[in-house]
Amino acid sequence: MSHVDEGTLHAYLDGALDALPAAEAARVREHLATCEVCTARLEEERALRDEAAAILAGAAPDAIEPPPFEELRARARVREGTPGFGRRLARLAWAASVVLAIGAGWMLRAATAPDSARQDSIGDGARTAASPAPAAEAVEGTTPAAMGGVGDATGADADVGERLADASPGTGERPAAAAEGTDRMTAAPVADSGAARPASTTVGVASERHALADLAPVPRVLLESSPVSDEVAGRVVGLDTLTFPRTAAEAKEAVAAAPRREEEAAAKTAVTANRVVTQPTEPAAQELRRSRAEAPPPVVQATQRADLPIAVAGIRSTSLSVPGLQVLSVTGMEGEGLAGAVRVRQLLADGDTLELVHLPSGSDPSALAPVAGDGRTEMVLPRNGGWLVVRAHASRDALLELVRGMEGGG
Amino acid sequence: MSLDWNELYRSVFPDLVRFLHRKVWDPDRARDLAQEAFVRALQHEPRKPRPWLFQVASNLARDEARTVLRRKRHLALLKSEAEDRQEEAPDPMEGAAERERWAAVRVALDALSERDREALLLWDAGMSYPEIARQTGLAVGAVGTTLARARRRLAEAYKAREGTDVARG
Numbered sequence: 001m002s003h004v005d006e007g008t009l010h011a012y013l014d015g016a017l018d019a020l021p022a023a024e025a026a027r028v029r030e031h032l033a034t035c036e037v038c039t040a041r042l043e044e045e046r047a048l049r050d051e052a053a054a055i056l057a058g059a060a061p062d063a064i065e066p067p068p069f070e071e072l073r074a075r076a077r078v079r080e081g082t083p084g085f086g087r088r089l090a091r092l093a094w095a096a097s098v099v100l101a102i103g104a105g106w107m108l109r110a111a112t113a114p115d116s117a118r119q120d121s122i123g124d125g126a127r128t129a130a131s132p133a134p135a136a137e138a139v140e141g142t143t144p145a146a147m148g149g150v151g152d153a154t155g156a157d158a159d160v161g162e163r164l165a166d167a168s169p170g171t172g173e174r175p176a177a178a179a180e181g182t183d184r185m186t187a188a189p190v191a192d193s194g195a196a197r198p199a200s201t202t203v204g205v206a207s208e209r210h211a212l213a214d215l216a217p218v219p220r221v222l223l224e225s226s227p228v229s230d231e232v233a234g235r236v237v238g239l240d241t242l243t244f245p246r247t248a249a250e251a252k253e254a255v256a257a258a259p260r261r262e263e264e265a266a267a268k269t270a271v272t273a274n275r276v277v278t279q280p281t282e283p284a285a286q287e288l289r290r291s292r293a294e295a296p297p298p299v300v301q302a303t304q305r306a307d308l309p310i311a312v313a314g315i316r317s318t319s320l321s322v323p324g325l326q327v328l329s330v331t332g333m334e335g336e337g338l339a340g341a342v343r344v345r346q347l348l349a350d351g352d353t354l355e356l357v358h359l360p361s362g363s364d365p366s367a368l369a370p371v372a373g374d375g376r377t378e379m380v381l382p383r384n385g386g387w388l389v390v391r392a393h394a395s396r397d398a399l400l401e402l403v404r405g406m407e408g409g410g
Numbered sequence: 411m412s413l414d415w416n417e418l419y420r421s422v423f424p425d426l427v428r429f430l431h432r433k434v435w436d437p438d439r440a441r442d443l444a445q446e447a448f449v450r451a452l453q454h455e456p457r458k459p460r461p462w463l464f465q466v467a468s469n470l471a472r473d474e475a476r477t478v479l480r481r482k483r484h485l486a487l488l489k490s491e492a493e494d495r496q497e498e499a500p501d502p503m504e505g506a507a508e509r510e511r512w513a514a515v516r517v518a519l520d521a522l523s524e525r526d527r528e529a530l531l532l533w534d535a536g537m538s539y540p541e542i543a544r545q546t547g548l549a550v551g552a553v554g555t556t557l558a559r560a561r562r563r564l565a566e567a568y569k570a571r572e573g574t575d576v577a578r579g
Contacts, residue, residue: 007555014557016539019550045558052561055568056534059515061437066423069416072445076452 004028004038009045319406320344320358328353337367354392354402361385379403418459419448426467429535433471434478435516443470461541464532468545514571521567526560533557 004012008028011017017025032038321327325346333341340360348354359365365380365387379390379399390399423444430440447466456462519527525546532542543550 005555006558007552009554010558010561011539011554014533014539014554016554019539019543019553048558048561048565051565052530053534055515055518055564056432056530058511059432059519060428061431061440064424064427064441066419067441067445069419072419072448072452075445075449079449079453 003035003041004031006041006045009038009042010049012042013046013049321356322346322354322402322405324405325349325354325402333357335367337364339363341368348392348394352393354394355390357387357389357391358383359387359389363387365389413455413459415452415459422460422463423448425535426463429464429531430467430471432515432519432531432534433468434474435512439474443467443474446470461537461545464535464537464541465545468528514568517571518564518568522560522563526556526563529553529556530560530564 008017008020011020012028012032017028020028032042320330320342321344325348328345328347329343330345331343333343338359341363342358344356344358346354346356357368359368361384363386368389376391376393377396377399379396381388381390381403388403390403392399392402394402426444426447427437427440430443431437434440434443444467447463447470450466451459451463454462519531522530525548528546529542529548532545537545539553540550542548542553546553546556548556
């Protein structure tokens with residue numbers, strides 16, 4: 001029988017033999033009871049162990065009297081009232097997704113009239129199980145179909161984002177890091193198609209390809225023709241940007257997987273119900289991480305997730321926020337004529353705040369409280385059948401420039 | 411069902427301070443950080459508070475070390491030797507001896523790899539092998555070997571320093 005190794009001797013001395021498999025622990029005990037060599041070694045190790053403990057004891061501070069526990073309780077309670085930055089950010093992100101869901105909801109409604117005939121054709125099962133499924137027909141016609149490598153999982157090289165950015169009007173003016181980061185995320189599926197068009201629109205095309213070609217039983221829900229409830233839109237926005245679930249079970253899974261770190265998912269290729277998602281390969285993922293670390297706050301990306309359902313529905317407009325600027329808050333608005341309005345506040349480079357108010361069609365921009373004579377410029381622009389109100393301490397030209405950045409995809 | 415935090419606090423706090431002290435080498439800071447870890451635990455109410463506390467404490471100490479380093483660089487230009495002496499003036503003779511001993515242990519601990527040091531300090535703070543394994547990323551079966559190596563290095567480094575002290579003295 002072989003002798004007991006040094007590590008096991010220490011485990012024995014530390015009373016931690018039972019952390020080893022039972023058979024192994026038994027073998028060690030048995031061996032130590034009979035082997036003189038190991039017994040002698042055990043005593044050496046015991047001396048070493050005691051010596052180390054004594055050395056460490058020399059570095060202990062004197063009597064450690066804990067301060068009153070109630071003091072800590074009080075501190076914890078005070079902090080509950082003033083959540084830390086991380087928690088605030090998390091709440092903000094949550095609020096953003098909820099509010100954007102509402103925003104997506106009204107945009108979808110605003111863009112299309114309900115079509116009862118089509119609705120009837122949608123099975124109940126399909127509607128409940130797959131309401132977030134992208135609308136194939138919605139994007140048809142708006143985008144040249146370039147199907148080449150949609151199903152090919154290898155693509156997504158780092159310069160896809162740049163190719164897209166270069167080709168999309170307006171994107172070149174965005175602060176680079178954030179814009180590229182998000183572009184790359186959503187651009188992944190077009191890696192091989194080489195087509196330059198808004199990434200989010202591509203998603204719909206990819207879905208269509210799969211729905212038509214590979215995955216016969218995919219329920220095709222036509223978002224453009226269904227009155228999409230806020231709840232449904234909420235689910236769309238709340239899901240992982242890159243994954244459309246087909247069934248309720250998949251939807252659940254996607255939601256459960258959502259908090260997983262995006263990096264974990266990087267370099268993985270996920271075949272979802274309606275499309276193939278090609279995540280960035282490792283170098284691309286690193287690049288993504290780097291570019292993200294440089295600037296873009298996660299909330300911006302959360303905001304841009306709203307692009308998906310909106311673009312899928314065939315609306316060319318892309319974003320509720322100006323890409324690359326930190327989103328300070330996203331809030332729903334209430335009041336006469338403001339139902340469904342969304343207010344987005346973003347941090348400008350000079351520390352000032354940019355205010356964007358998205359008003360759904362049928363609402364009245366004049367219902368908005370006027371700028372309080374504080375020298376801010378206000379612009380009211382028609383957008384998506386509704387209105388976009390832009391306010392900031394900046395020239396009209398500067399404001400227009402920012403708004404153009406928002407239209408980068410379309 | 412509900413955890414007796416008060417009890418846990420009494421039993422773990424001294425271990426936590428000892429653990430932290432060997433990382434930040436300042437008893438007051440160690441106490442502060444231990445309290446901070448507990449405040450966070452009260453906020454998050456982790457399921458396994460003990461390992462959680464040590465994990466948080468470890469992270470706090472690491473952040474602290476970074477901050478201290480920054481601050482030191484900052485102060486290096488401003489601080490005169492006289493000020494140094496003034497700061498240490500309130501310490502009685504006993505305190506000075508204690509600090510010297512701490513310095514010796516510190517040097518010895520610095521001779522260990524980060525993971526060996528972490529395992530040793532966690533063990534000394536009363537963590538079990540599985541808990542140490544979880545926090546350091548070691549396999550449970552490797553904790554004994556790691557501790558054996560850490561103890562040997564510590565003893566050797568400590569002795570080596572004593573040797574140089576004697577030679578100098």
